[in-house]
Amino acid sequence: MRRALALLGLAALPLAVLGVFFALPVAGMVGRGFWPDGAFDPGAVAEVLARPRVHRVLWFTVWTASVATAAALLLGLPAAYALHRLALPLRGLVRGLLLVPFVLPTVVVGVAFRQLLGEGGPLAGLGWEGTPVAIVLGLVFFNVAVVVRTVGAAWESLDPRPGEAAAALGASPAQVFRTVTLPALRPALAGAASVVFLFCATGFGVVLTLGGTRYSSVETEIYLLTTNLLDLPAAAALSLLQLVVVVGLLLVAARTRRGSEAVVRRRAGRAARPVRPRWRDAPQVLLTVLLLAALAAPIGALVVGSLRVDGAWSLAYYRALGSPSQDGLLAVPVATAMLNSLRTAVDATWMALLLGGLVALTVTRRSRGRGERRVRATLDGLFMLPLGVSAVTVGFGLLITLDSGVLDLRDSPLLVPIAQALVALPLVVRTLVPVLAGIDDRQRQAAASLGAGPLRAVLTVDLPVVWRPLLAAAGFAFAVSLGEFGATAFLARDDAPTMPVAIFRLIGHPGLLNYGMALAASVLLAAATAVVVLAVERLRVPAMGAF
Known part of the structure; x- marks a missing residue:
């Protein structure tokens, strides 16, 4: 008691x-x-979810989050290897710099990409300002650090002996990665993907600043329904749908995270120390440098734009x-x-x-x-x-x-x-x-x-x-x-x-x-x-x- x-x-x-x-x-x-009018009416939720605009909002949220998640995985995987398995100089500083975008305010990320892609910006000629491409880029910028940290920590804990045995039997580095490393990383990859998708699907500030009212995710639609249209029952219905989906994603993420942590615990004490980079590691190192440069570009454009007034520094x-x-x-x-x-x-x-x-x-x-x-x-x-x-x-x-x-x-x-x-x-x-x-x-x-x-x-x-x-x-x-x-x-x-x-x-x-x-x-x-x-x-x- x-x-x-x-x-x-x-x-x-x-x-x-x-x-x-x-x-x-x-x-x-x-x-x-x-209970939109004080009486229980589940049909009100069904009516909101049947609206064509709501269908467009749901589809936009799903496909932008899916594309951004896939891009974050592809870009983050080489950096996870380079920063967690290779003994690179200043790798602690680089890991810290890669983490900065993840905790930047979403509004700041949106403004930075508007400055990078908008009129007068370094990439204005691409015509991506105010398009779904800009939104996806902003979501990838914001979430790639999750992949680097989550997958990198799992990669760092892997026992090197199975890969060494496969290499001794004649497997090429690509075969070792495909048959030994990738299966071992699968729980961490699944966990990172589910979390990144969650963050992309709920990326309120990025979508609102880069898409405005033309492109809406579920989150921005809730905001617009509440503040612009005063349609509180519709906003509540969308919030309810989002709650169900997000909780489901969290359950998936928690389950995959437990699997990843279990693997780490079983292999504790057997993880290899970071090794000196070799020539075959050059592509991963180069891709990591390019990723760091790509993440610095919007911030650099933001800083330069804040100091330029009428074509002069001020x-x-x-x-x-x-x-x-x-x-x-x-x-x-x-x-x-x-x-x-x-x-x-x-x-x-x-x-x-x-x-x-x-x-x-x-x-x-x-x-x-x-x-x-x-x-x-x-x-x-x-x-x-x-x-x-x-x-x-x-x-x-x-x-x-x-x-x-x-x-x-x-x-x-x-x-x-x-x-x-x-x-x-x-x-x-x-x-x-x-x-x-x-x-x-x-x-x-x-x-x-x-x-x-x-x-x-x-x-x-x-x-x-x-x-x-x-x-x-x-x-x-x-x-x-x-x-x-x-x-x-x-x-x-x-x-x-x-x-x-x-x-x-x-x-x-x-x-x-x-x-x-x-x-x-x-x-x-x-x-x-x-x-x-x-x-x-x-x-x-x-x-x-x-x-």
Whole structure:
């Protein structure tokens, strides 16, 4: 009984937050779909899903996510080999640089590709601006790091002896890869593909900034139905469909990830050290260099565009960030929006760390009996649910449910950081759980036998082991919160916009100054995110395990 009460005590606060700020909004969203006029009407959902435009939106989402996933796999596979199996100089730095695009704000990625492909950009002659090609390129840019990290970690753990035996029997390098390496990597490839497809299908900011209203994914259609057409039942119906599909993809990803982790555990201690590159590795190294250059191109175009005013080098766009908007587009200067983003990200980070730390402690303590194990497994699954629901759906749900009585929080300054903390929570939990689970429980028992209380045991046993992953989780939670746009687009107040919201408003209105300010703001936001990610990378904590 005492252990059960302690378990519930640890989980009480996270469960309360999850119930009020996640389960209630999602339930409200489902209710708007099935009870559009106060009466149960499942036909309303069927009517929305039968619309020709909805069919076009679904098909566009599926095929763009599929093409982007295939391209990310093809581009990421050589880099995964080069950066995880070869002893290349500066490979740690390159791995960190390849990770930066993944945590860049989606709005920044969209603006960068508009600058690269748009009028006056280096690739303007290709005519790809505002086309599905631009959207696919943006999705690949954003997600190729998932393939490099996920597949690279599995490749790094492979036992080299089966491949060496095949080579000794006369197999060529291509045959060794096809018959030995590729089958061993299949769980990691399947897991990476499912996660990348999930991220591509829910790539809200990239599709909205590059496709506008001409090309819509499910996420952008939900946003447009809510903000432009005020068709809340239709938006709820699409959110419900997306919820079912995304949760299914998460289950597939979790199953393939467990298979991949099992392979890694079986082969622990037998993995080969990185080897010096040979001439036959030149294609993979060259493709990795080209991938790095391709990822740098949009960011380079963004930086150059922010510094060019009327054909001359100037900081005019940056100086304009500190001045009020001349056309009344923004209620505050963009510099104030940046400060709002930083404050909001700090609040979201400590919230995510507090909740994620409690969850990780709850699910990693040794269970006594099958019932306790089931309770802990259920709690672990519950707190992964925010990863299975898009930020757009969460923001939409918060908007339509927290609007009356004691839960009238739509004007609360804490609503945006709470929503961002929920988005970052699964990342924090999945970063901390493997580390805490690896601590021998006998150390805690020894501390308790010497008179240490539960808090003292955590400070003396757990904290020395977990401080690096804790800093890494804080860094990634901060970076994710700094650039979060899906939920914030619904919840940010006009007098307190965050930086991504301000950038989106600037690029959505004509005027050279507005566009130039959007470029400058995007550069500052990208730089802040990159600094955080590169600092976290130096901690050498595997972050992709969260996915």
